[in-house]
Amino acid sequence: MRHVPVLTREVLEILQPGRGGLFIDATAGNGGHSRAILENSPADLRLIAIDRNPATLGVAAEHLEPFQNRVRLLQGDFRDLAALLPGQTPGTVEAILYDLGLSSFLLDQPDLGLSFQRDDPLDMRFDPGAGFPAYQLLAETPEPELADLFYQLGEIRESRRLAARIKSARPPVQTTGQLAAIARSVIRRRGRIDPATRVFQALRIAVNDELDALRETLPQAEKLLAPGGRLAVISYHSLEDRIVKNFLRESRELERLTRKPIQPSEAERRENPASRSAKLRGARKLPEAVFLTGK
């Protein structure tokens, strides 16, 4: 199933594709936001769409087919944003979008091991060719560090017991089903959300080193933007949102367009429950004269 893009109207309001020029979708996914940008743009808008996951780019290619002359798809990590754009001099990009985290398309891919609704190998890498699978991380990380990981990235109060159960499991945890069963037996359910949700999210963030990738990409995006260029970031986790919020607050080259993050309407949450934790922040690169004089 193709992923449903989140906060699309609000993203377009921030990025203003009507201005044309070079746009970057740093998390192309199935190309939902990319397509909305292209549909609302003049013919001179060109788009570079990047994703770590090769399979998702295959779907994006189909979805963006009507605009194929204006789109370039790149498989890569936005952590290396500047290096991914050969010959791209700083200050030439009109807009950059990040829609972080996971898509429903990736969740549905059995070989990625991201869903606790099935029993698949526990891999979790967005790019299956890079880094180490989640089951290896569980096997090689000492118990205290594993507990810290679940406490910090998942705010899991029972993190010590969880780590102990994972480390003592026989056979060792290798599948999504095994991990989900341990999570459900150790963590008390609060409300309707499955206790495995935060365990899977925390482990996925660690496996893909998502917070460091975000910290490393934002300064590159800031440099790539042209004066007046726009940045939009959708996050789904409080630690991600904090990184974005602090970066925008401290930047001397970007002006915030959103003081408080934009969240999905009741209607969007109802129609697309996966949007429920989304927070969108936007910024505009200041005209050069302003920051050259030290503002």
Ligand SMILES: C[S@@+](CC[C@H](N)C(=O)[O-])C[C@H]1O[C@@H](n2cnc3c(N)ncnc32)[C@H](O)[C@@H]1O
């Ligand atoms: C929420 S989805 C994006 C959905 C997309 N906006 C759409 O409308 O289809 C997030 C995407 O970001 C990708 N991703 C996550 N971390 C990445 C990184 N460091 N570099 C590039 N892509 C990344 C994931 O593979 C996933 O496809």
